[in-house]
Amino acid sequence: MKKLFLFIGLLGLNFAFSQETEVEFTTDNSWLKAGLTAGIPVGDAGDAASFTLGVDLRGQYLINPNFGVGLATGYNHFFAKDELDDFGLIPAAVFLRYYFTPTGLFFGADLGYGFLTKVENNDGGLYVNPQIGYHNNDWNIFAFYQNTFAENDLDIQTVGIGATYNIRF
Numbered sequence: 001m002k003k004l005f006l007f008i009g010l011l012g013l014n015f016a017f018s019q020e021t022e023v024e025f026t027t028d029n030s031w032l033k034a035g036l037t038a039g040i041p042v043g044d045a046g047d048a049a050s051f052t053l054g055v056d057l058r059g060q061y062l063i064n065p066n067f068g069v070g071l072a073t074g075y076n077h078f079f080a081k082d083e084l085d086d087f088g089l090i091p092a093a094v095f096l097r098y099y100f101t102p103t104g105l106f107f108g109a110d111l112g113y114g115f116l117t118k119v120e121n122n123d124g125g126l127y128v129n130p131q132i133g134y135h136n137n138d139w140n141i142f143a144f145y146q147n148t149f150a151e152n153d154l155d156i157q158t159v160g161i162g163a164t165y166n167i168r169f
Contacts, residue, residue, distance in 0.1 A: 030062070033058040037055075043156075056072070070094070110128070125149045
């Protein structure tokens, strides 16, 4: 399953960048997205943590008015239950987004590697983060399901909401 996600992501990026058009970055097609996320850990992560807060940082380029690609990172802090220790997740991913209209609904997904912090014997693993949300020229508000297929059969899953502000180049 991990290899299938990776293959689909690489295929999408190959298609996006194989177009024979010259790339020109302008305030109409490129921007930095910075924001916050909040979520509830589920699965393995739900056994160890009760809540997560995160910072979301993205650089996006619109290939056309409906399709955007970019890089995503940030930090998600998991607040541990009982006497367990807090831990974190740092994603390093590419993302694809499809915007149906200039303002309105979008679908997107991140695909990359999630680095775990403060977790013994586990560095992280394949990171997948599908999203659905609303966007306009300045804001993106979205719901997400985040899953890191970490080493030792550990899945770090979170369901949550987020908001980012678009900062134009």
